[in-house]
Amino acid sequence: MVKKTDLSKEVQADSRQECYVCHRAKVNCLCDSIKPFATRMRFVILMHAKEAHKQRTGTAWLAKLCLTNAELLTGINFTQNEYVNSLLRDPSYAPLVLYPGPKAVNFKIPGKDITPEGKTLLVFVIDGTWRGAKRILNQSPNIRALPRLSFSGSYLSQFIIKRQPMTHCVSTIEAIYYLCKEAEEAGYENLNAQNEILMTIFKKMVDTQINCQKAKGSRRADRGTRTRAEG
DSSP: OOOHHHHHHHHHHHHHOBOTTTOSBGGGOOGGGOOOBOOSSEEEEEEEHHHHHHOTTSHHHHHHHHBTTEEEEEESOOTTOHHHHHHHHOTTEEEEEEOOOTTOBOTTOTTOOOSOTTOEEEEEEEESOHHHHHHHHHHOHHHHTSOEEOOSSOOOOOOTTSOOSSTTOOOHHHHHHHHHHHHHHTTSOOOTTTTHHHHHHHHHHHHHHHHHHHHHHHHHHHHHHHHHHHO
């Protein structure tokens, strides 16, 4: 007969096993929800090195898994990154960095064409804390020198389990979602709502983390009750 304690150890062991694709615990794997789609824009996600170490299960990685025309690079200073510089030199691209600012352009500025004829938009997306994102810009003059791209609308983050430093700050996967949405409204993309998978998987991730936090709280409360009863 299998002891109850042995079953508990088996469950704990299973919960620690990691999915090699989404990097989440297998019990919370999100791979069934990943439906990759192609965009006309090309995305290069620059993930802060500290974020890569602490947040392997973050939204940047999920966004990358959902986008066939995206890649993710880690670091802080991309000035001497030959791959990044080769993309910046490529005449077939019109590079921009997705970052707010007074001179930032968007897809809905009247009379402003941000999509040069014959070129593909190459969008660099910075992933990290607000301070970390600023550090990447400050230490990467090749990225800092790029025209800034932003949104025409104001959006509130639905990342309710994480406090945002300012009201206009959204997570990486939300930022890419809203950019795709505005690009389609402007006629640059033709996604037929495929970009909705970004928000679907994001909300599923948030719900999963909320449920995990509730479960941990219940277990702590249960342990406290048993301790008081035993005492």
